[in-house]
Amino acid sequence: MFRIVRKKELNPSVTLMELEAPYIAAKAKPGQFVIFRVDEQGERVPLTLAGCDPEKGTVTLIFQLVGRSTQKLAAREEGESILDLVGPLGLPTTLPESVKRICVIGGGVGCAIAYPQAKAFHAQGLHVDVIAGFRSKDIVILEEEFRSHSSELILCTDDGSYGQKGFVTDALKARIESGIQYDAVIAIGPIPMMKFVCLLTKEYGIPTIVSLNPIMVDGTGMCGGCRVTVDGRVRYACVEGPDFDGHLVDFDELMRRNNTFREREAECRMMRAAEQAANRR
């Protein structure tokens, strides 16, 4: 059992949870992920870590309510436990030593994963600019955290309700055009965002790492559910990823495959909305 020591709703659809998991906390590095299972009936769901504290023996998850399992997780309160948590899985994010200046780009809840990376590389002495993009002001997360662990934070919203108006790609392009030279870009967020960041950085020849979150069951290289096509080859995100060279990833295939159980997720969201409506009445 893994006890929840802290829970905080970051916005109506994004929750932060800190769980006791001393073995995982002792080993986890930015870029790695865990798989949780809330209860006996629950499915195994992968989540890239948003942080860990080896001294306290805790790991932090920040997750969006997507389907039944994330709803179940969010329904657990501080002091309660979940049945299973396994990790750290996958390979940590690494950069070549020659890299001095990077841009970390987070989109929406992807910022939860971009944050520990920005923090770690910033602490290593790299010049780290962060571009964090959100649909609108009401769903902005981790603003203060990013600000204190980066060289510069550029916050943007699609609708212009906060920070710069526009997509993360607009902000990135403006910076590159202004003459800033990045040795590498790390992009984490919705698949279309990562795809378009990669199209842009490819034009400028900037190496780009993306963190993928494909369908997965075991997370140890057994089910093959997480296979992605990278440079025309089948790769397994759970043991060879979740980071890959973004210029070589087949994002369209990944997007389709991630929709395999889409109808079911939509059903769960509708049921939740109906329940909430009923509760309000």
Next chain:
Amino acid sequence: MPNMSNTKVPSPEQDPKVRAHNFEEVTSGYTAEMAVEEATRCLNCKNRPCMTGCPVSVQIPDFIREIAGGNFEGAYSIIRETSSLPAVCGRVCPQERQCESKCVRGIKGEPVGIGRLERFAADHHMQNGTEDVQLPPKNGHKAAIVGAGPAGLTCAGDLARLGYEVTVYEAFHTAGGVLMYGIPEFRLPKDIVQREVDGLRRLGVKIMTNMVIGKVLSIDEIMAEGNEAVFVGSGAGLPRFMGIEGEGLVGVCSANEYLTRINLMKGYKEGYDTPVLRSKSVAVVGGGNVAMDAARSALRMGAEHVYIIYRRSEAEMPARREEVLHAKEEGVEFLTLNNPLRLIGDDSGRVCAAVVQKMELGEPDESGRRSPVPVEGSEYELPVDTVIMAIGTSPNPLIRTTTPGLEANKRGCLIVDEAMMTTKEGVYAGGDAVTGAATVILAMGAGKAAARAMDEYMQKKD
């Protein structure tokens, strides 16, 4: 006077039409009367040919004689001396290629139903036996096992019985390995597996789930915790795909994924959250037990058509004979001497057909089996909405890549010596991690042999 019937006493089975739609066990097993009757077919041969076919050397004629005499618990005790998981082996061993293939009765007629009798003894014990676990005196040594599958559990049990303090690390949330995630409920009920695991716990074996060795702890760290020997039974690994066009389409998955969703995650049961593909027409590629399990599971999940696509003929199929027969009875359609060339998707990227080529058998290849040769111009489209690849696995790299000193061959399988020790002192390995995908019983045999060798090694260190 032995029972000279040329055929085995039939084992009661659910009607194929009924069972094709449920996950209840196919065969309910012998009653006491049936077991005694079948047991009397054994001639009790002096030279015991059957035992030469058993990877764990069960004293077959002895336990059968006990059954014939009505001493079912006695039969169980005899099996138990050499086999850690009798209820499992009686159900999943390929007896027709092991013990039963050597049976003298098989020369003229059917061999003695050794597998059915083993299962009977194990089931009888589970229902009626008294569990008097005698905790062995501790010998003061510690050993660790990586992987709670058939190899690891066998090794753990044998070491615990010798007095070792044993810790098993399992990556999944449940112990059992392939017995839990791979073999379906209708062939091996999961509560039977859990009872065997509980038995090990009563012996004092500590099982730690959710521990992916190579990630959360390294082999070196496990040894630093005072474990003098470690057994690696991490099993098979990455599922293979064919490398044909269209394998990235929605609706294409590995048998491991399909079966894990159904078996381990209980996706077939109401109230469980894990989604499973709901298919109308399913192609399963492969001819082994895993392919049969996937095909029969797909029928039970409601598919109208389930095809086994296999590039050789039925005679070359590696699956247990019984599984092939059961699959056919249940309505699985066999497309032998067929091979998929590519998969076609619809506008939304879902698989909608497989382009399949017919094959014929040519000259024998290095495996000794006649190799399949394409028949030119025989391609046709098979409409399917799901394709399940059951063509094997390549070993998992997790432990190999995180353990300095552990060497693997070019296929990625761990290298071991005659005593099952890897290239790293004190680290042993067995099962699929060493052999590549094989059977439960071979993994158990390896776990047993390793336990013996580890015991010798640890005693010598004193």
